[in-house]
Amino acid sequence: MVLLTVLAVVFGGTVTTPAVVWGALCGISQAFGVWWFYAALAAGPISVVSPLTAILVAGVPVGVGVALGERPSVVAYAGIVVALLAVVLVSREAEGEADRPHRFTKQVAWMTVGSGLAFGLNFVLIDQAPVEARLWPLVFARVSASVLVVLIALASANLVVPRGVPLKLALAAGVLDTIANVAMLLALQVSLLSLTGVLISLYPAGTVALAMLVLKEHVTRWQAVGMVLALAAVAMIAAG
Incomplete structure (x- = not known):
């Protein structure tokens, strides 16, 4: 929130009611998406x-974009289909995760669907913010998300100030999150929602690649196939 505010002041922009409203709604969707996603992972099977969350994250902006009148080319449409398949494959669990005793209950199902829709709506909502506001919608998104997360943490007695390594990791994550959000907004401003949203939803491929390089984690055969399909999808959507 601090970094985004500094950047917004530097780059200027006009703060209007639509910028505040769409930004705040985006932040609320982000907060609920994160909360429900990790709650679903903790209680249900990762597999x-x-x-399921990944396919909803990718599908929502595509569906809304097409409903709003966007018409990608045939090649781009094919790339979207390949991207959706890639997202599912790279999001599959690693070996051994399927042995976890967690069950896909009705509560887990609702949290999973809710998180996927919330994350997907995040793209849709921030895409509605006026371009002349520049980075200010991101500031209001982070303010509303921060307030909501703190209130939820207080209500559930989970608010603990991090120290040491967790604090350093949190600060590093904040910097990366700022870069990602700015890149997301700029991409949405110059391209179709249906295409940009599905490309951004391919982020699990980056996570898997970093897990291989940094953490030396083993990648399943299906995840490897998904990463290849992700590269193909990017090329198809860019060409289309």
């Missing part, structure tokens, strides 16, 4: 929760 179901992660791919």
Whole structure:
């Protein structure tokens, strides 16, 4: 929130009611998306929760974009289909995760669907913010998300100030999150929602690649196939 505010002041922009409203709604959707996603992962099977969430995150902006009149080319449409398949494959659990005793209950199902819709709506809502506001909608998104998360943490007695390594990791994550949000907004401002949203939803491929390089984690055969399909999808959507 601090970094985004500094950047917004530097780059200027006009703060209007639509910028505040759409930004705040975006932040609320982000907060609920994160909360429900990790709650679903903690209570349910990763093999179901992660791919289902991923497909909803990718599908929502595509569906809304097409409903609003966007018409990608045939090649781009094919790329979207490949991207959706890639998201499901790279989000599959690693070996051994399927042995977890967690069940896909009705509560887990609702949290999974809710998180996928909330994350997907995040793209849709911030895409509605006026371009002349520049980075200010992101500031209001982070303010509303921060307030909501703190209130939820207080209500559930989970608010603990991090120290040491967790604090350093949180600060690093904040910097990366700022870069990602700015890149997301700029991409949405110059391209179709249906295409940009599905491309951004391919982020699990980046997570898997970093897990391989940094953490030396083993990647399943299906995840590897998904990463290849993700590269193909990017090329198809860019060409289309």
